[in-house]
Amino acid sequence: MLNVLAVEGYRSLRKVVLPLRGLNVVTGANGSGKSSLYRALRLLADSARNGAVAALAREGGLQSTMWAGPAVLGKAVRAGRHPVQGTAPTGPASLKLGFGGDDFGYAMDLGLPVSNGPVAASAFALDPEIKVEAVWAGPVLRPSGVVAQRNGSTVTLRDADGGRHRLTEVLRPFDSMLGELADPRHAPELMQLRERVRSWRFYDHLxxxxxxxxxxxxxxxxxxxxxxxxxxxxxxxxxxxxxxxxxxxxxxxxxxxxxxxxxxxxxxxxxxxxxxxxxxxxxxxxxxxxxxxxxxxxxxxxxxxxxxPELVVLNEPETSLHPDLLPALAQLVVGAARRSQVILVSHSRALIAALDRAQADVNTIELVKELGQTTVDGQGMLDEPLWHWPARS
Known part of the structure; x- marks a missing residue:
């Protein structure tokens, strides 16, 4: 089961770290970032099929999907004493996605090609590149728990005896480590994690x-x-x-x-x-x-x-349903949560109330938008689950 979902730099999700349980309901007003969170989950699932880069391209490319606000929102801006002003980016373009579970965690960092690199002359020079990936044992990334880490085209794998060996020039910038290196002999953890992510199911176009x-x-x-x-x-x-x-x-x-x-x-x-x-x-x-x-x-x-599946993600399942059907739908969702982890994206207060009446242990995550940035209502800095991103070399 996933315990943490982390997104940084994707649309209005400038920096979001969410705690997850068995049954999770993501809610909020229109435009609060619910759809962006759903898409971020789909991008993570696409990474196990080498499809994250193509999925971003369908959304308009990395530059169209990245956080477009200022790099820093100071106290004066938050208090309304100064207007929000654009600032020139000080670091490389970065879109980060990751999750952590009881046994394994995964994170990826996507960026733009180097302007003077070999890809610059390609017709695909605007395609995003996977800069960093990491798979680790346990819920939080720690150096001692890293199973595999990718920086650029180089991958470092942990051996069965705890040692490490490096594979150089094995990954192209648009290939995911999960999709390419999941080998039952040399990287069994990658293969196990890949198959689990591939089992995730998304329903939003019934x-x-x-x-x-x-x-x-x-x-x-x-x-x-x-x-x-x-x-x-x-x-x-x-x-x-x-x-x-x-x-x-x-x-x-x-x-x-x-x-x-x-x-x-x-x-x-x-x-x-x-x-x-x-x-x-x-x-x-x-x-x-x-x-x-x-x-x-x-x-x-x-x-x-x-x-x-291990995880099922439902996007606004209440669409077209009469309010009288929502209690029956809630019973279905609660039953599914006994066999799978469920993330349900909805703005229906009636459905959320029906889930509560079904005596479900619901983890309600209400998203709000402030100055263009999506945050979790009531979540302070100390309330966020512990999370570390792998660093670029």
């Missing part, structure tokens, strides 16, 4: 529009993990019924829609979801369901998966 894939009969195979867009909903629900906890699934549907039951029609290998409701002479197909009903069924398939 489609319920008229053309949503989940509304159309589709070829079905055993589906233990719902697709990111919910296209294989019918197959995922049937898989839960056969090899997962079908009774809990039926109870979740009945709690949200009393007296209703779902069924899967399988014809010619194509699966179609149908919902039988009291008073209806025939079942409703997925194409006929309301957006809210379909979205709730998508969340049941995602959160009752027979193969729970």
């Amino acid at each position: 489609r319920t529009d008229a053309a949503a894939p989940a509304r159309v009969p589709r070829v079905g195979t055993r589906t233990v993990v719902l697709a990111h867009d919910g296209a294989d909903l019918a197959a995922a629900l049937q898989t839960i019924r056969e090899i997962g906890d079908g009774d809990v699934l039926d109870a979740a549907v009945d709690l949200a829609f009393p007296g209703s039951r779902w069924e899967i029609a399988a014809e010619g290998g194509r699966f179609e979801l149908r919902l039988r409701q009291p008073g209806m002479l025939r079942p409703l197909t997925a194409a006929e369901l309301s957006d809210g009903t379909l979205r709730y069924l998508l969340w049941t398939a995602a959160l009752l998966t027979p193969r729970p």
Whole structure:
């Protein structure tokens, strides 16, 4: 389980260190930095697939995603006695992302290519580079606990007997250490950490529009993990019924829609979801369901998966749901938090209240923005979890 999430220099997240528990709710007003925090988590997950650089490029490049405010916010500025003024950067461009857990921690530092380096003549000269990466044992980075550290293209690995050996010119600036050096013989810790990060699941684009894939009969195979867009909903629900906890699934549907039951029609290998409701002479197909009903069924398939991940991140799951469905959604989230660590991003006070009523141990993190900078409401300097970034050489 992750105990700490740290972000520095990403959009409005100038410097944020968050404590995490089993069930975490990130909330705040519009524009407070919730989406930036969600994207930072996705960038960390992308690093295990060598995709962080490409993901930043899709956001407009490193220069478009970095903190754009002044390097220092003095007391006079915070007190309102002086306006915020731009300052020339005094150090190299840097975007830092990291997390710490009970057993392993990871951090990366991205920057811009050296202007007079060999990449300067490339058409990709504005692509960010991974300057530093580190993997360590334990929740906090300490020299004695470093398992692997990368500076530039050079990587230092810890041997099985505690010694260290250096690999030079092994990594290109756009390749992640997790993606390239996860070897079961020479770097088993890197491989273990990479596979764990790759197991993280993100849900933020479950489609319920008229053309949503989940509304159309589709070829079905055993589906233990719902697709990111919910296209294989019918197959995922049937898989839960056969090899997962079908009774809990039926109870979740009945709690949200009393007296209703779902069924899967399988014809010619194509699966179609149908919902039988009291008073209806025939079942409703997925194409006929309301957006809210379909979205709730998508969340049941995602959160009752027979193969729970180590971490599941949900972005505004209350979208399109009637307030009457939020208690049932809260029960699903609480149940998922018993099997996986959950980070839920939401601005719905009703959903947060439903989670509290479900007697969940909720770690509520409320983000606020002050002078363009995202901070955690009520968190002072001494309240932050202990965190150290690896230094550039």
